[in-house]
Amino acid sequence: MGAFERYLTLWVGLCIAAGVLLGNLFPALFGVVAELEYAHVNLVVALFIWVMIYPMMVQIDFAAVKDVGKRPRGLVLTLVINWLIKPFSMAALGWLFFRVIFADWVDPQSAGEYIAGMILLGVAPCTAMVFVWSQLTKGDPNYTLVQVSVNDLIMVFAFAPIAAFLLGVSDIHVPWETLLLSVALYVVLPLVAGVWTRHRLERRGEGEQLGRWLHRLKPWSILGLLATVVLLFGFQAETIIAQPQTIGLIAIPLLIQTYGIFIIAYAAAYWLRLPHSVAAPACMIGTSNFFELAVAVAISLFGLHSGAALATVVGVLVEVPVMLSLVAFANHTRHKFSRF
Numbered sequence: 001m002g003a004f005e006r007y008l009t010l011w012v013g014l015c016i017a018a019g020v021l022l023g024n025l026f027p028a029l030f031g032v033v034a035e036l037e038y039a040h041v042n043l044v045v046a047l048f049i050w051v052m053i054y055p056m057m058v059q060i061d062f063a064a065v066k067d068v069g070k071r072p073r074g075l076v077l078t079l080v081i082n083w084l085i086k087p088f089s090m091a092a093l094g095w096l097f098f099r100v101i102f103a104d105w106v107d108p109q110s111a112g113e114y115i116a117g118m119i120l121l122g123v124a125p126c127t128a129m130v131f132v133w134s135q136l137t138k139g140d141p142n143y144t145l146v147q148v149s150v151n152d153l154i155m156v157f158a159f160a161p162i163a164a165f166l167l168g169v170s171d172i173h174v175p176w177e178t179l180l181l182s183v184a185l186y187v188v189l190p191l192v193a194g195v196w197t198r199h200r201l202e203r204r205g206e207g208e209q210l211g212r213w214l215h216r217l218k219p220w221s222i223l224g225l226l227a228t229v230v231l232l233f234g235f236q237a238e239t240i241i242a243q244p245q246t247i248g249l250i251a252i253p254l255l256i257q258t259y260g261i262f263i264i265a266y267a268a269a270y271w272l273r274l275p276h277s278v279a280a281p282a283c284m285i286g287t288s289n290f291f292e293l294a295v296a297v298a299i300s301l302f303g304l305h306s307g308a309a310l311a312t313v314v315g316v317l318v319e320v321p322v323m324l325s326l327v328a329f330a331n332h333t334r335h336k337f338s339r340f
Contacts, residue, residue: 008136008222009324015229016321022230023237030234039177040296045231046185049128051224053186055217056131057194059141068146074269074278078147081265081286082125083158090122090257091115091166097253105249110307114250116167117311120297122257123163125151126288128186129323130281132225133288136327138334139281145191147285152183155290163297178296229320236313243310250314258322262287266330269337276337280330288323291316 023030036043068075094115098106106114127148134144156179201209233240240247265286269279294312302308 009321009328011222011226012229012320012324015226016233019230019233020237020240023234024241027238030231030237033231034235039181040175040299041178041181041185041292042231045228046182048224048228048231049186050190052221052228053128053131053190053224054193055214055221056135056141057145057190058197058214058217060145060191060194060198061142062195065142065146068143071143071274071278073272074143074274074282075147075150077265077268077272077274077279078151078282078285079154081261081268081283082151083154083162085264086125086257086261086286087119087122087162087166089261091119093253093257094118097249102249113302113307114311116302117294117298117306117308117315118250118253118257119166120163120294120308121254121289121291121312121315123159123166124290124294125155126285127152127182127290129288129319130285132221133284133323133327134281135221137280137284137330138277139284140275140277143278144281144285147282148187151285152187155179159293167301175293175296175300179293182290182292225320232316232320236317239310239313240317246310247314247317250311251318254315254318255322258287258318259326262326273340274337275340276330276334279337280334283330284323284326287326288319289315291319 033044034042098111098114103111130148131141131144133139134141159179197213201213262283265283266279269283274282291312294315295309298306298308298312
């Protein structure tokens with residue numbers, strides 16, 4: 001690991017500070033960039049995420065993807081965490097904090113909207129950023145692709161019923177354009193580009209060239225992550241400054257949920273005797289969120305300036321630094337899985 005990657009947490013911290021500073025100094029500029037979206041998917045952020053993911057997609061060897069079925073336990077772990085535990089634990093924590101612990105500090109209507117935003121985050125497992133966390137933990141790229149693909153397929157059918165049940169509403173509008181466009185931009189297009197690149201290099205018998213190509217692409221993945229962090233925090237800079245107490249209150253149960261889900265998943269992965277290259281990405285998928293979808297549904301159901309929308313945004317702000325801490329923990333405990 002190079003020096004740049006070794007101090008990634010520092011660079012992310014600096015990018016967070018830069019995003020908040022620039023967002024307050026040049027709100028009009030970030031406002032223009034924020035409006036470059038389609039179906040609630042910001043196209044500039046999508047571009048940076050594409051830059052992040054493409055190098056990882058080049059690593060995927062479709063000849064090895066078929067072997068994933070020989071190791072189903074990692075996939076089962078991801079599905080159980082994402083669809084049987086995470087949505088319900090998020091709803092329970094939201095109710096505990098905003099109906100009980102923070103009841104004297106938050107009015108009932110706002111509390112209900114914050115809980116709703118948390119639920120929407122809990123029902124939307126991550127699609128794009130997982131590939132980054134997988135690479136940083138030296139995860140198996142082929143297995144990660146299958147895990148993400150299966151989760152995306154289930155999300156198409158399960159997101160609306162689970163969200164509707166937990167929100168207590170009879171009908172929920174799923175922004176299919178957001179869901180499908182995000183999957184296309186964050187998974188399908190970079191996957192096609194990566195497969196095409198790998199095929200071209202392998203067909204010409206340039207195995208060494210493929211290695212050199214991956215080495216040259218690797219820094220772009222990290223740069224894409226850092227650029228995304230600057231943009232996300234720049235978009236919400238004024239909110240961060242204007243409502244620090246509210247953001248702090250929402251962040252507390254989100255942090256407990258994130259670390260709690262990771263602990264459950266990581267312990268289960270160890271108990272299932274999964275190799276680290278499968279265990280780490282499986283836990284990251286269950287821990288992180290598909291924030292674009294959650295934000296879009298919150299805006300659709302409750303409005304742009306609602307507490308639900310704010311809660312999903314706080315989820316975005318919390319995710320990157322928290323996930324980096326979990327990446328560091330997973331890397332430091334890799335030796336625990338060495339015998340599997």
